[in-house]
Amino acid sequence: MKYGVVAFPSKKLxxxxxxYRKRYDPHYALITPHMTLKGVFEANDNEIEELSKKIRxxxxxxxxxxxxxxxxxxxxPVTNAIYxxxxxxxxxxxxxxxxxKESLGSETEYAFVPHITIAQKxxxxxxxxxxxxxxxxxxxxxxxxxxxxxxxxLEDGSWTVYETFRLNGAENQFDFx
Amino acid sequence: MKYGVVAFPSKKLxxxxxxYRKRYDPHYALITPHMTLKGVFEANDNEIEELSKKIRxxxxxxxxxxxxxxxxxxxxPVTNAIYxxxxxxxxxxxxxxxxxKESLGSETEYAFVPHITIAQKxxxxxxxxxxxxxxxxxxxxxxxxxxxxxxxxLEDGSWTVYETFRLNGAENQFDFx
Numbered sequence: 279m280k281y282g283v284v285a286f287p288s289k290k291l292x293x294x295x296x297x298y299r300k301r302y303d304p305h306y307a308l309i310t311p312h313m314t315l316k317g318v319f320e321a322n323d324n325e326i327e328e329l330s331k332k333i334r335x336x337x338x339x340x341x342x343x344x345x346x347x348x349x350x351x352x353x354x355p356v357t358n359a360i361y362x363x364x365x366x367x368x369x370x371x372x373x374x375x376x377x378x379k380e381s382l383g384s385e386t387e388y389a390f391v392p393h394i395t396i397a398q399k400x401x402x403x404x405x406x407x408x409x410x411x412x413x414x415x416x417x418x419x420x421x422x423x424x425x426x427x428x429x430x431x432l433e434d435g436s437w438t439v440y441e442t443f444r445l446n447g448a449e450n451q452f453d454f455x
Numbered sequence: 456m457k458y459g460v461v462a463f464p465s466k467k468l469x470x471x472x473x474x475y476r477k478r479y480d481p482h483y484a485l486i487t488p489h490m491t492l493k494g495v496f497e498a499n500d501n502e503i504e505e506l507s508k509k510i511r512x513x514x515x516x517x518x519x520x521x522x523x524x525x526x527x528x529x530x531x532p533v534t535n536a537i538y539x540x541x542x543x544x545x546x547x548x549x550x551x552x553x554x555x556k557e558s559l560g561s562e563t564e565y566a567f568v569p570h571i572t573i574a575q576k577x578x579x580x581x582x583x584x585x586x587x588x589x590x591x592x593x594x595x596x597x598x599x600x601x602x603x604x605x606x607x608x609l610e611d612g613s614w615t616v617y618e619t620f621r622l623n624g625a626e627n628q629f630d631f632x
Contacts, residue, residue: 279466286615289456293610300611307484310615427616433470434477438463438487439604442619 280431281326281440283316283333283377284309285423287345287394294417295362295396302360302397302408309437313345313364313394315426316377329382330428330441336376337443342424343369350412351393358405361393362417373445457608458503458617460493460510460554461486462600464522464571471594472539472573479537479574479585486614490522490541490571492603493554506559507605507618513553514620519601520546527589528570535582538570539594550622 286292295311321329344367351363364370374390397408425444429437463469472488498506521544528540541547551567574585602621606614 289607289609289615292615296609296611296613307613310609310613425618427619430466432466432473432487434473436473436484436487438466438469439616439619441602442604442616 279321279323279326280318281321281329282314282318282429282431282437283426284312284314284429285345285426286310286312287423288421291345291347291362291394291419291421294419295394298360298396298412302400303395304399305395305435308435309429311394311396313392315374316382318431319383321383326428326430326440332382333377333426333428333441334443336373336379336382337426337445337447339376339447340373340445341369341447342422342445343367343373344420345370345423346420347394347417349416350396350409352405352409352413353391354402354405354409357398358400358402359395359398360405360409360412361395361397362419364392364394366390366392456498456500456503457495458498458506459491459495459606459608459614460603461489461491461606462522462603463487463489464600465598468522468524468539468571468596468598471596472571475537475573475589479577480572481576482572482612485612486606488571488573490569492551493559495608496560498560503605503607503617509559510554510603510605510618511620513550513556513559514603514622514624516553516624517550517622518546518624519599519622520544520550521597522547522600523597524571524594526593527573527586529582529586529590530568531579531582531586534575535577535579536572536575537582537586537589538572538574539596541569541571543567543569 292311299306346365347362349363353359427439428441469488476483523542524539526540530536604616605618607617
């Protein structure tokens with residue numbers, strides 16, 4: 279099965295993202311708006327329990343982090359995807375790094391550019407039109423993220439949640455058990 | 456915000472349900488196949504943390520339960536919805552009951568008929584046609600459910616997971632803390 283680890287932002291930011299995704303993102307119906315922390319990886323049913331424990335070990339070491347968006351950005355010309363750019367704070371980069379340690383499989387393939395996709399898989403002309411429109415407006419938003427979710431993918435491409443992990447490093451810092 | 460508590464069955468059963476939902480369920484894109492344990496209720500951001508704790512108290516007292524489907528059934532003529540009928544075992548009925556105790560708000564409005572919806576909001580003619588087709592075949596499936604999920608609804612009607620609760624009563628039965 280295919281798995282991934284994401285953070286779902288607040289309802290407010292998800293609603294804003296969906297107002298674009300509805301029109302410009304063919305994945306709109308497959309998953310609600312999210313920031314990917316660990317991209318798609320393969321695991322079988324046995325492996326996933328083990329992986330789930332390892333992810334919990336990581337999230338137990340991390341505090342809730344600030345998710346701050348400032349502007350729209352685009353991955354073009356690599357791929358015609360437009361997104362809310364998320365500020366790569368030290369906390370966020372470290373969390374991503376820890377979710378890609380050796381024991382958690384798969385080296386990270388790309389540089390980590392934290393983002394919430396709002397449009398993708400468009401022709402270049404459409405991409406350029408939309409990007410020209412949105413790059414003039416800001417996405418000035420800030421919130422705390424206190425949990426991650428491990429998802430798996432169904433045959434039709436949609437994603438279901440398998441497990442929720444609280445970022446409760448603060449609670450655990452005096453727990454040496 | 457609107458919240459609900461559901462169990463997502465295994466990928467196998469979800470894929471089967473989606474093969475029908477794709478064609479016959481307008482909620483297909485809003486949520487993956489599920490069995491509802493606590494129907495839609497309203498709560499604000501402060502209430503939900505409190506509710507979440509109360510739900511955890513319930514799930515901590517319950518063991519994983521067997522989800523067994525045997526056949527298709529329909530809520531017609533009350534509503535034109537077709538579903539996988541889930542056997543209402545004692546464990547499942549007790550879990551549903553505990554999720555509707557006074558402190559968890561809202562009395563349960565209807566008798567509990569555990570089910571996984573695969574078709575709904577059809578005209579009566581279409582309903583009767585589809586139901587005539589599927590009622591001849593069984594849905595002979597059995598699996599263990601070891602977690603519930605608390606979801607909330609976005610403006611576009613889609614559902615995002617807020618929290619996952621393990622049913623780990625067995626682990627906690629000697630924990631009197």
